[in-house]
Amino acid sequence: MDIMKKRVPIIGGLLVVFFGVLIAAKVGMFDGASVSVKEIKEVATTVEDMEIPEGAEVVGVGEATHGNAEFQELKLTILKKLADEGTCRAILFEMPVADGEMLNKYVHGEGEVQSAEDAVGLLMYPLYDTKQMAALLDWMKAENEGKDFDDTYCIFGIDPQGADEPDPDAPSFEEDPDAYSDYRDDKMLENLKNILADEKERGYNRVMVTAHNGHLCKGNSDGFGSITFGQKLYDEFGEGYFVIGSDFYNANVNINTAGKYGDEYERKNHEFCSSDPLALEAKNFEGGVYALDFAKVTDENSRLYKAIHEETFMGLVGEGFNENWYTYKSYRAKVVPAEKYDAVVYYYRANPIEPIHY
Numbered sequence: 001m002d003i004m005k006k007r008v009p010i011i012g013g014l015l016v017v018f019f020g021v022l023i024a025a026k027v028g029m030f031d032g033a034s035v036s037v038k039e040i041k042e043v044a045t046t047v048e049d050m051e052i053p054e055g056a057e058v059v060g061v062g063e064a065t066h067g068n069a070e071f072q073e074l075k076l077t078i079l080k081k082l083a084d085e086g087t088c089r090a091i092l093f094e095m096p097v098a099d100g101e102m103l104n105k106y107v108h109g110e111g112e113v114q115s116a117e118d119a120v121g122l123l124m125y126p127l128y129d130t131k132q133m134a135a136l137l138d139w140m141k142a143e144n145e146g147k148d149f150d151d152t153y154c155i156f157g158i159d160p161q162g163a164d165e166p167d168p169d170a171p172s173f174e175e176d177p178d179a180y181s182d183y184r185d186d187k188m189l190e191n192l193k194n195i196l197a198d199e200k201e202r203g204y205n206r207v208m209v210t211a212h213n214g215h216l217c218k219g220n221s222d223g224f225g226s227i228t229f230g231q232k233l234y235d236e237f238g239e240g241y242f243v244i245g246s247d248f249y250n251a252n253v254n255i256n257t258a259g260k261y262g263d264e265y266e267r268k269n270h271e272f273c274s275s276d277p278l279a280l281e282a283k284n285f286e287g288g289v290y291a292l293d294f295a296k297v298t299d300e301n302s303r304l305y306k307a308i309h310e311e312t313f314m315g316l317v318g319e320g321f322n323e324n325w326y327t328y329k330s331y332r333a334k335v336v337p338a339e340k341y342d343a344v345v346y347y348y349r350a351n352p353i354e355p356i357h358y
Contacts, residue, residue: 039304044290057206060243062213065317067254068350072132075210090154090199094211099123100157107140121357124162129355150202158191185229213245217340245341247314249279254352258320269352272331274315279346288348294338308338
């Protein structure tokens with residue numbers, strides 16, 4: 001009996017360790033990401049100090065997930081930066097055109113919506129129903145007060161999804177998701193080009209567009225069409241397209257649950273680890289975040305140069321969570337960072353959004 005009493009705490013402790021290891025393995029914490037890239041500190045900057053090329057007509061700001069507060073806050077930080085440079089007054093979102101029109105009225109003091117929190121609660125996508133989005137709208141509205149239209153900030157939706165009258169010629173997502181994604185990207189490109197032309201008439205030489213990393217990155221991306229929206233932007237604008245991606249090392253992400261719609265709709269938080277060695281290094285920077293412009297990394301013999309020009313894991317979390325994500329680790333993708341992005345903002349830890357009305 002005494003022997004059993006002594007063994008119980010030991011067995012209990014082993015079980016705690018065992019289940020701790022299982023959880024860590026589940027979120028990918030044993031998949032590497034142990035490379036320490038000391039050269040980062042020589043070229044890394046804050047987001048505010050990042051240099052965006054003068055010739056960039058379209059500045060893409062990607063988010064590794066839709067469900068983290070930091071990636072939504074990043075949009076306002078970069079919009080303020082571009083505003084301070086006097087080059088941009090328009091931000092374009094991966095949201096229905098009609099939703100963008102409603103938000104644009106709000107930031108111009110028009111329409112029937114009385115508050116930013118009311119406005120985000122009316123959006124089709126609950127992932128924008130956040131305090132971070134409301135803060136962006138309130139900042140734009142405050143900046144617009146008392147100004148002529150040409151001096152105001154505008155917000156647009158460019159996504160054809162959610163239209164009151166769907167395009168009858170659009171491919172069926174259920175029958176051919178890649179064809180539908182290509183159609184969707186073509187429409188977003190068309191909408192962006194029209195808005196950019198209008199902005200140039202107002203005296204601004206660029207627009208900022210924000211969407212998921214999987215849309216804005218260059219090249220191809222499984223699940224986002226054979227050719228990404230970002231690649232189409234690059235084909236159209238060449239070096240005039242500058243894309244800033246984002247990534248996390250650890251993230252607690254707010255995601256809707258797959259298969260639950262209507263009255264059953266739900267969102268929950270899920271833990272992920274990207275195993276990205278460059279995101280791991282963010283823990284050594286103030287606030288656990290830094291920005292890296294890949295063009296500044298020129299020493300081909302450095303470990304950093306190799307890290308951004310070789311395949312590595314980056315976080316890539318979408319909507320519609322199910323447990324298979326952990327089994328197949330589909331919350332990340334192996335990519336060559338410098339081929340996908342011109343710059344990336346790395347976070348050591350990303351925290352979940354908290355939808356206001358859902």
